[in-house]
Amino acid sequence: MSTPVDRRTVLKGSLVLAFSLMGPHALGAAPRPGGLPRSLRAHPRLDAWLEISADGVVTLKTGKVELGQGVLTALGQICADELDVDFSRLTLVSGDTVRSPDEGTTAGSMSMPESGTAVRHAAAEARALLLEMAGQHLGVKASRLRVKDGLITAPGGRSVTYWSLMGGKSLNREATGTVSPKPPGERRYIGRPVPRVDLPAKVMGEPVFVQDFRSDTLVHGRVVRAPSPGASLVEVDTARVEGLPGVLKVVRDGDFLAVIATREWLAIKAAASLAETARWREQEALPVDVHAWLLEQPTQDTVIEDTPRPTDEASARTVEARYRRPYQMHGAIGPSCAVAEWDGDVLTVHSHSQSIFDTTEAIARMLRLPTDKVHGRHLQGSGCYGHNGADDAAADAALLAHALPGRAVRVQWSREDEHACEPYGSAMVMKVRAGVSDRGDVLDWDYELWSMPHGTRPGGNPGNLLAGRSRASPFRMPVPRNGGPPSYAADRNAIPLYAFPGRKVTTHFVPRMPLRVSSMRALGAYGNVFAIESFMDELAHAAGADPVDFRLRQLQDARARAVILKAAERFGWSPAPRPPGRGRGIGFARYKNLASYCAVCVEVSVDPKTRAVRVLRAVLAADAGEVVNPDGLVNQLEGGLIQSLSWSLKEAVRYDARRVLSRDWSTYPILTFSEVPPVDVALIDRPGEPFLGAGEAAQGPTAAALANAVFDATGVRVRDLPLTPERLAASGKQG
Amino acid sequence: MSFTLKVNGRAHTVDVPEDTPLLYVLRDELGLNGAKYGCGVGQCGACTVLSNGTSLRSCVVPAARLGGRELTTLEGLRAPDGAPHPLQKAFLAEQAGQCAYCIPGMLMAAAALLREKPRPSEAEIRTALDANLCRCGSHNRIVRAIQRAAAELAK
Ligand code: FES
Ligand code: FES
Numbered sequence: 001m002s003t004p005v006d007r008r009t010v011l012k013g014s015l016v017l018a019f020s021l022m023g024p025h026a027l028g029a030a031p032r033p034g035g036l037p038r039s040l041r042a043h044p045r046l047d048a049w050l051e052i053s054a055d056g057v058v059t060l061k062t063g064k065v066e067l068g069q070g071v072l073t074a075l076g077q078i079c080a081d082e083l084d085v086d087f088s089r090l091t092l093v094s095g096d097t098v099r100s101p102d103e104g105t106t107a108g109s110m111s112m113p114e115s116g117t118a119v120r121h122a123a124a125e126a127r128a129l130l131l132e133m134a135g136q137h138l139g140v141k142a143s144r145l146r147v148k149d150g151l152i153t154a155p156g157g158r159s160v161t162y163w164s165l166m167g168g169k170s171l172n173r174e175a176t177g178t179v180s181p182k183p184p185g186e187r188r189y190i191g192r193p194v195p196r197v198d199l200p201a202k203v204m205g206e207p208v209f210v211q212d213f214r215s216d217t218l219v220h221g222r223v224v225r226a227p228s229p230g231a232s233l234v235e236v237d238t239a240r241v242e243g244l245p246g247v248l249k250v251v252r253d254g255d256f257l258a259v260i261a262t263r264e265w266l267a268i269k270a271a272a273s274l275a276e277t278a279r280w281r282e283q284e285a286l287p288v289d290v291h292a293w294l295l296e297q298p299t300q301d302t303v304i305e306d307t308p309r310p311t312d313e314a315s316a317r318t319v320e321a322r323y324r325r326p327y328q329m330h331g332a333i334g335p336s337c338a339v340a341e342w343d344g345d346v347l348t349v350h351s352h353s354q355s356i357f358d359t360t361e362a363i364a365r366m367l368r369l370p371t372d373k374v375h376g377r378h379l380q381g382s383g384c385y386g387h388n389g390a391d392d393a394a395a396d397a398a399l400l401a402h403a404l405p406g407r408a409v410r411v412q413w414s415r416e417d418e419h420a421c422e423p424y425g426s427a428m429v430m431k432v433r434a435g436v437s438d439r440g441d442v443l444d445w446d447y448e449l450w451s452m453p454h455g456t457r458p459g460g461n462p463g464n465l466l467a468g469r470s471r472a473s474p475f476r477m478p479v480p481r482n483g484g485p486p487s488y489a490a491d492r493n494a495i496p497l498y499a500f501p502g503r504k505v506t507t508h509f510v511p512r513m514p515l516r517v518s519s520m521r522a523l524g525a526y527g528n529v530f531a532i533e534s535f536m537d538e539l540a541h542a543a544g545a546d547p548v549d550f551r552l553r554q555l556q557d558a559r560a561r562a563v564i565l566k567a568a569e570r571f572g573w574s575p576a577p578r579p580p581g582r583g584r585g586i587g588f589a590r591y592k593n594l595a596s597y598c599a600v601c602v603e604v605s606v607d608p609k610t611r612a613v614r615v616l617r618a619v620l621a622a623d624a625g626e627v628v629n630p631d632g633l634v635n636q637l638e639g640g641l642i643q644s645l646s647w648s649l650k651e652a653v654r655y656d657a658r659r660v661l662s663r664d665w666s667t668y669p670i671l672t673f674s675e676v677p678p679v680d681v682a683l684i685d686r687p688g689e690p691f692l693g694a695g696e697a698a699q700g701p702t703a704a705a706l707a708n709a710v711f712d713a714t715g716v717r718v719r720d721l722p723l724t725p726e727r728l729a730a731s732g733k734q735g
Numbered sequence: 736m737s738f739t740l741k742v743n744g745r746a747h748t749v750d751v752p753e754d755t756p757l758l759y760v761l762r763d764e765l766g767l768n769g770a771k772y773g774c775g776v777g778q779c780g781a782c783t784v785l786s787n788g789t790s791l792r793s794c795v796v797p798a799a800r801l802g803g804r805e806l807t808t809l810e811g812l813r814a815p816d817g818a819p820h821p822l823q824k825a826f827l828a829e830q831a832g833q834c835a836y837c838i839p840g841m842l843m844a845a846a847a848l849l850r851e852k853p854r855p856s857e858a859e860i861r862t863a864l865d866a867n868l869c870r871c872g873s874h875n876r877i878v879r880a881i882q883r884a885a886a887e888l889a890k
Contacts, residue, residue, distance in 0.1 A: 068834025193830075195827065196830060198835075199826075203823050203827055204813070205809035205812075209768075211771065211772065212768040245752070263751070263763055265751070269752075333773050334834075382834050382837075383834030415776065635833060635876070639833050642872030642874060643871070646872075665774060665868060666778060670868060670870065672865045673864045673867070673877075674858075
């Protein structure tokens, strides 16, 4: 299977096949309950998903994109199984606004539930259709035919192939919802650790990333960023820079200031000169204590859960606590990059955006071009973990390309641009109060959270692109909204999964954002699960109960209980006393309360003098429904756990009233090799169950497990992330 | 300024401003992809290459100063017949990487380590790679891949 980087933009004309003889009944089964899966309902034509060529190549088209999570491999496995072809026959087209079905954003752990389920049904329908055609061709009932790697054989041995039946023609037929996918036992690829299709080229140094894009007309653009949020450009001497070696053009459009040069190094130097001559008007408007600021803001309040307790027995005690998470950054290792080219008619944009369809539309609107004149193509970038600078870099490149026709303009953000200008994960405050029984179990649970937005992706609106907002006639940023049920955003996972008799959950949403914020892996679930699971640990401690038992006795969901038990067992959880300075903790959540179940146990040691926390080992158990690629899933869960350890131990964006101060890896340190613990991941496979999506499942549980382990080791409860030695020392003093 | 650089066993004459870091010469003049831009200030290791067998951060050293050196990028790691280096095989065997943007730098840092210390302990590997950053959390797989390659090379 291959994922071609260099695809032609022109669609090859394909012959159309008439299926006049076959109505939907030809396939014989009852329609699928609940109708077609969502993505397939939106794009019901089978040729939106699949092409079968005369030379035996099967092209699978998906709107979801590879972010390093292995989605293309997993989708290929599903397709190969349902269509009955060898995996090696597959070619993937992903995230191409001309060729792929628009499946929205690749985010929210939705790729397997959405695209995976759609591909499964589309391939099953295509297979049934091919069998029907073969039946007519061979004069045999379709039900008596066998398929192996596209070779259809009738009982007497006569055969025909997919390629001869389909070659050059298009599957122009709508999905009917009447074909059932194969039962689990008949699958060859699903459930197996098929190696990732994208890794060999990356390990061999082939050009796979958008950063590696080359063309004869390639030139390099560099944007001079405002030094602080909300700064406006007062004056700049562009003439000085226009004469520098290699400089092709200086572009100033309002507060948007950039230079294009023949070589990247010359562009970097020219941009530095431009920055020297630029004078900006800055504001001193950033709230240095963002948590205090959050509590003072006008809020949009929503009670998202309100179940009064059926009995009115008085609670024995009331306990409360407040937790906080800081601004944190996605921090891709490769800063954002894009390449755009305008040929006077069509603008082509190569980007590692997670939302290539929406971002392409926003770019078209920003440049006032018809949407069909902007072609967005996803090319892989460095792992992004949410909405980072990718879309803004695409808009930068588009704006510059539009100003310099006939050249492919590559815009590579600097490390400093990415650190200072990417939208961060929102700071949050979480308060929880519980009335508990004699035994310490929760009777009434009252939870409130304060948060800024977790979703300011372009969504087709140029006001959500830095370039769009900076132009002389700027596009206004739309007022951000919180996401609603069932997935939620700021309040994702704010409703506990525990069977508490009385429960109330209130969201205080603050639409303002002094520093730009947007979606970062798990959105509000990172803060909410940290708070809920830390508080559960506090309650268990107050009740004199074991933290694992305490959770289990208030949890009814059988799959939730199973992952907690699995994690505890693999970890060797025991009540035996820990050596001094050592502790263990557990954290659990079902991501979004509807995706993967995940429990994490960690063991830490805390240095009595320096207060430095060292994570000695971690165990994670997950139930992601039917597992498509166990190795890919383990890789992603372990990666999420390690990233959450990094967030939770070290990371907070630093800034003062005027500027962001975290501008490189020394001012925003992340976890390094010698700090990464061994991680053991256990999967509970559920063949036949829906795919649940797991890419973000570990973020919240890991943070809580860590804080709980630190408490177990030291008796110090840290309710503010990250758990730095200074925090530990400060929390210890307060008691 | 015009000078000659020896990269992956071949001499190249390049003409670039004197202060051009090696990274940009490799990527823009020689069309090589192995060295990645990550930070440009020597903090992340994405741009790591070998200079006379030891690791070098190509983003911070002007190419013009490296005239006499044998430089190796990821493209030069494989055998002359194109066969993957044992490290490359091991990274694939362990499926070490998610986005894999950091992986070229990891491979080159590992190659430098194994040249100096053919059988490093796990702790030595972690220390040697401590300034090579990975954001995806692929660290443990990378360590296992290096151990696997070391064992393979020792055979
Ligand atoms: S790019 Fe050279 S060390 Fe980061
Ligand atoms: S694998 Fe993505 S940064 Fe290392």
